[in-house]
Amino acid sequence: MDFHINAPIKKEDARKLQSGDYVYLTGTIYTARDAAHKRMIETLDRREPLPFDIEGNTIYYMGPSPAREGRPIGSAGPTTSSRMDKYTPTLLDLGMGCMIGKGKRSKEVMEAIIRNESVYFAAVGGAGALLSKCILSSEVIAYEDLGTEAIRRLTVKDFPVIVVIDSKGNNLYETAIKAYGEELT
């Protein structure tokens, strides 16, 4: 099914989404990738607060290319999520809402998604020019020294994503392969 949903994503919206649904997100999301995740977890280890309120917010695993003049952002597609797997359960248990990335997740992330009724979305990898057109504004809010890996607050409009892992733990990457695989074993 196709849905238009506002971000931050409400718990009741997250619960109704099913693996395979096509969703257009409108509202506010945050970017963070490898280096920002590492730094966030180090911050938490020191018992210090995160640089932004993660409660209910969606994180997009993305590091953009530089913006040309007059544009909010450069190319802006998803990066591979599994590199964030080590850090994700901690963030989900702290109240992080949903995630946007691409590619497989670990068993630990899957369990944390179910435990926290979160959703893991995929944006289409390698469609950074197209996806950048759905980003209306971009502002670095933390870790500016990390350059492309800084944490950014994005305003998005009809940003297209697909539900890969829903709040019940259904995983499109597994079911889709079975549906279309015709390999002889």
Place this chain on the structure above:
Amino acid sequence: MLRTVKSEEITKSIKEMCIEANHVLSKDMEDVFLNAVSTEKSQLGRQVLCQLQENLKIAGEEMIPICQDTGMAVVFIKVGQDVHIEGENLTDAINRGVSQGYVEGFLRKSIVEPIERINTNDNTPAVIHYEIVSGDKIDITVAPKGFGSENMSRIFMLKPSDGLDGVKEAIMTTVKEAGPNACPPMVVGVGIGGSFEKCAQMAKHALTRDLSEKPEIAYVRELEEEMLLKINRTGIGPGGLGGSVTALSVNIETYPTHIAGLPVAVNICCHVNRHAHRVI
């Protein structure tokens, strides 16, 4: 007769090729894309492929990089032995071109020191493969390589007894493990034979081949066709979201190897299989 080429000319070409490769795919890639849309069985898969085509259109028209990962600059350069390069040392000239291309072309600077993770801020150094050939020309291919797919690439030091079946298994294992992480539909580069580093270099070079060209050796041609068919039966599909187009092409290069070995490298590239080519 020696022909003199100024190093500035090489720098300028490299700069322009970095920018070009990151905004426009070659004609052969366009053609396989068109074919993919018409053969994909999954509706979601077709939707993804159409998004990717739309993405290519926006990238070229509005000068937004095709993918935000504008890659590590891999350069294959064949220098004719009758060329004299005047000015800067060739390696410096190439890196200067990469630096100018990435800084002035609004491309992402993704290169860091491996352990300290300090960014070099201009996407240098490039990975450069030099070859000395006959003639008085310089043949340059710039292939910016994204790391979503690079991370899913593998080397296998097979035994001679593993043979062709071992090679096939190595390719299938790599593709299945890569799955959605490598941004399918992928282009699969394979190097068979040589040594540890030679097979990896062949796998990378195989990705730069014009997809309309086929290899001369019959068994290689057949292996490419068989592997493409098998990969497209895995069900991984566009974006890994299920479908019948998982790979756009399988490109294989071979080289004689040692009696004790059968090295195989599988270099996965996403659908943004970028390469610009020029002869100076």
